[in-house]
Structure formats: structure tokens, C-alpha cells
Amino acid sequence: MHKNFKNIEKVVFGRGSFSTMDSILEPVRKENDHFFVFLVDNYFKGRELEQRIPARPEDVVRFIDVDPYEPTTEQIDSLRDEILQSKGLPSGVVGIGGGSIMDIAKAVSLMFTNEGSSTLYQGLNLIKKPGIYHLGVPTISGTGAEVSMTAVLTGPEKKLGLKCDWTVFNQVILDPELIASVPRDKWFYTGMDTYIHCIESETGILNNAFSHAYAEQALKLCQDVYLGDEAGQTPENDDKLMVASLMGGLSLTYSEVGVCHALSYGLSKILGEKHCYANCVAFQHLEDYYPKGLEEFRQMLDKHQIELPQGLSRDWTEDQITRMAQVAYNLPHMWNHAIGPDWKEKITLETIKDLYRRM
Ligand code: NAD
Numbered sequence: 220m221h222k223n224f225k226n227i228e229k230v231v232f233g234r235g236s237f238s239t240m241d242s243i244l245e246p247v248r249k250e251n252d253h254f255f256v257f258l259v260d261n262y263f264k265g266r267e268l269e270q271r272i273p274a275r276p277e278d279v280v281r282f283i284d285v286d287p288y289e290p291t292t293e294q295i296d297s298l299r300d301e302i303l304q305s306k307g308l309p310s311g312v313v314g315i316g317g318g319s320i321m322d323i324a325k326a327v328s329l330m331f332t333n334e335g336s337s338t339l340y341q342g343l344n345l346i347k348k349p350g351i352y353h354l355g356v357p358t359i360s361g362t363g364a365e366v367s368m369t370a371v372l373t374g375p376e377k378k379l380g381l382k383c384d385w386t387v388f389n390q391v392i393l394d395p396e397l398i399a400s401v402p403r404d405k406w407f408y409t410g411m412d413t414y415i416h417c418i419e420s421e422t423g424i425l426n427n428a429f430s431h432a433y434a435e436q437a438l439k440l441c442q443d444v445y446l447g448d449e450a451g452q453t454p455e456n457d458d459k460l461m462v463a464s465l466m467g468g469l470s471l472t473y474s475e476v477g478v479c480h481a482l483s484y485g486l487s488k489i490l491g492e493k494h495c496y497a498n499c500v501a502f503q504h505l506e507d508y509y510p511k512g513l514e515e516f517r518q519m520l521d522k523h524q525i526e527l528p529q530g531l532s533r534d535w536t537e538d539q540i541t542r543m544a545q546v547a548y549n550l551p552h553m554w555n556h557a558i559g560p561d562w563k564e565k566i567t568l569e570t571i572k573d574l575y576r577r578m
């Protein structure tokens with residue numbers, strides 16, 4: 220009934236704050252086998268940021284390609300096994316990248332100390348021991364993965380997070396300079412994840428004064444960034460979007476996401492679509508559930524000349540639509556929040572299939 224939420228232990232915010240990392244890591248270096256693992260989005264390989272990573276000769280720096288697939292359980296297990304066998308137990312893990320890298324860093328830090336495959340721990344509070352120290356540096360804003368209690372992984376059976384108190388980062392560095400290079404389309408889709416988190420958090424039975432305060436502020440920031448007189452990718456807006464992402468994540472943690480995220484999970488699990496893009500594809504058809512949010516979302520699409528695909532479902536088989544609807548239906552906490560405890564009387568597999576057919 221009452222969520223007892225574990226927040227990030229420490230946060231540093233501000234342009235240029237990436238440079239504080241070396242001194243932040245220093246006291247942690249005495250832990251375990253005295254080396255750090257840096258997991259870095261492949262985008263930064265050969266770019267200026269690579270030179271600024273405070274890695275020492277004993278550390279491991281791994282560049283990870285996060286496209287086109289979302290993080291998998293297999294990827295986490297093999298990364299963990301390989302590092303444990305070759306170097307031992309790290310002092311900590313640093314993730315530098317988007318939501319994918321945030322989730323990989325969180326998951327791998329837990330799996331260093333929990334035996335067996337990460338598939339065993341997909342769900343709530345299944346992790347048995349605290350993981351190792353982990354620090355997150357987001358480089359694209361919107362998912363809220365930098366603050367959330369979950370590390371979402373796609374496994375052979377399900378797309379589900381390793382969710383527990385120990386998943387949350389020990390430290391986050393929010394340096395808005397790092398998101399300046401995000402291409403416009405990804406800036407839009409990932410930012411819209413925050414926008415949709417807030418709309419869904421606000422529209423449902425679990426909304427409360429606490430989640431509302433965060434959502435209200437994050438929505439205001441999104442409106443400035445995407446619709447204001449100074450809308451667009453400016454340094455000031457990058458500051459705002461980075462804070463909005465964090466607050467959107469906090470809002471949904473104290474409330475819940477809804478119909479759009481349920482449908483988005485189906486698109487990701489069955490068709491492999493990326494989370495933020497899948498949300499946008501689904502959200503444009505949810506006038507029955509989020510009419511006001513959708514109206515504003517359409518203004519944002521127009522303003523930034525983003526065109527979302529139409530008529531996708533013409534190419535989907537009945538079997539694919541059914542399987543996507545099953546994935547979405549099996550997220551009862553989202554439907555309960557969005558529709559109410561009697562949601563099963565209002566939402567059937569057929570209702571959900573019809574929503575997919577609109578896409
Ligand atoms: P991402 O991490 O998948 O990255 C998207 C793209 O942006 C990649 O091509 C990446 O290389 C590029 N990129 C990242 N930073 C860049 C930069 N500064 N400049 C240029 N390009 C850059 O993107 P995302 O949308 O942040 O994350 C999606 C993932 O987050 C999904 O796997 C999803 O499941 C997960 N997610 C997790 C949570 C959570 O609470 N844990 C919440 C929502 C989504």
C-alpha cells in the first residue's frame with residue numbers, strides 16, 4: 220500500500236560535473252579487487268568524452284553498442300562471467316550512456332554478487348545480496364532509468380526488470396553538456412518518455428500529492444523544452460530536460476505508468492521496438508485514455524516535424540497482434556492504475572488487440 224522508495228544515494232548536477240568523477244571514485248577504489256569497470260555507449264568511442272573518462276591502467280573500459288536491441292539477460296551474464304574470470308570482483312561499475320547503459324550498469328552490479336543467470340532475478344525483490352557500488356552518468360534524457368529501482372532486461376521468457384532497493388545507483392552525475400550531441404529524433408522520442416511517464420502517472424488511481432508534485436514540475440519543464448518560445452536543443456533546455464527526466468522517474472515510482480507503457484512493452488517484446496519510440500507509436504492512438512496529453516503531444520510532433528509511422532498494423536500477422544496484446548494484458552499493475560480495480564470488466568484481450576490495430 221505505502222511504497223518505501225529507495226532514492227539515489229548521491230547526485231551531482233551541473234554543466235561540467237562529469238569532471239568530478241575521479242574524486243568521487245577515489246575512496247571506493249579500496250573495495251574488492253581494486254579496479255573499476257566503465258561501461259560506455261559506443262557512440263563515445265573515439266570522441267572527446269573518451270579522453271575524459273578517469274580510467275586507470277588496472278580498470279576495464281568496455282564500449283557497448285546499444286542498437287538495435289535493448290539489454291538482454293544473456294548480455295549481462297556473459298559480461299559478469301568474463302570480468303570475474305579475468306580480473307576478479309570490481310570495486311564498482313560506472314555506466315555512461317542512455318537508458319540502455321544505465322540498465323546494463325545497474326544489472327551487472329547486482330549480478331556480480333548474485334549467483335546464476337540474471338533470468339532468475341527478473342521480478343520484484345528476487346535479488347538475494349546487495350550488488351557492488353555503481354555510478355550512472357546519463358547521456359540522453361527521458362527514461363528516468365538514472366533514478367528508477369529497476370534494471371529492465373529482455374530474457375528468453377520475459378521483458379522484466381531486476382527490481383529491488385539495491386538496483387538504485389549509489390551515485391549519479393547529471394551533466395547536461397553530455398546530452399547536447401543527441402540527434403533530434405532520439406532527443407524527441409526519449410524526452411517524450413518523460414512526458415508520457417508524467418501523463419500516465421497523473422492519470423490513474425495511484426496519483427497522489429507526492430507523485431503529482433514531481434509530474435507537475437516535469438511536465439512544465441517538458442513544455443518549455445518542446446513547446447516554449449525557446450523550444451529546441453539549447454544548453455538551457457538540456458539542463459531542464461535532464462531534471463525533467465529525473466522528476467518524471469520519481470513521479471512514476473510513487474504512482475504508476477499506464478496504457479501506453481503496457482502497449483509499448485508488447486511492441487518491444489514481440490517486435491523488438493525500442494522503448495521510447497514504441498511509446499510514441501502507441502501514444503498517438505490513445506485519445507480515449509489521455510485526450511489532453513495527446514493534444515499537446517501532437518503540438519510537439521508538429522513543432523519538431525517528427526513524423527510517426529501510420530498503418531504499421533497492416534503488416535502485422537494476427538498471431539503477432541495476439542502475442543503483443545498478451546504481453547500488454549499481463550501488466551495488471553498498469554491497467555489497475557489507469558482503469559481501476561475493475562479493469563478486467565472494461566479491458567479484454569480484444570480491446571487491446573483493437574488498440575494495436577489502430578497503429
Ligand atoms: P539508449 O540508451 O537505447 O540510446 C539511444 C541511442 O542514443 C543510442 O543509439 C545511443 O548510442 C544514442 N546516444 C546516447 N547518448 C548519446 C549522446 N549524448 N549523443 C549521441 N547519441 C547518443 O536510449 P534510451 O532511450 O535512453 O534508453 C532506452 C532503454 O531504457 C530501453 O532499453 C528501455 O528498456 C530502458 N528503460 C529503462 C527504464 C528504467 O526505469 N530502468 C525506464 C525506461 C526505459
Ligand code: ZN
Nearest residue numbers: 362412416494
Ligand atoms: Zn518509459
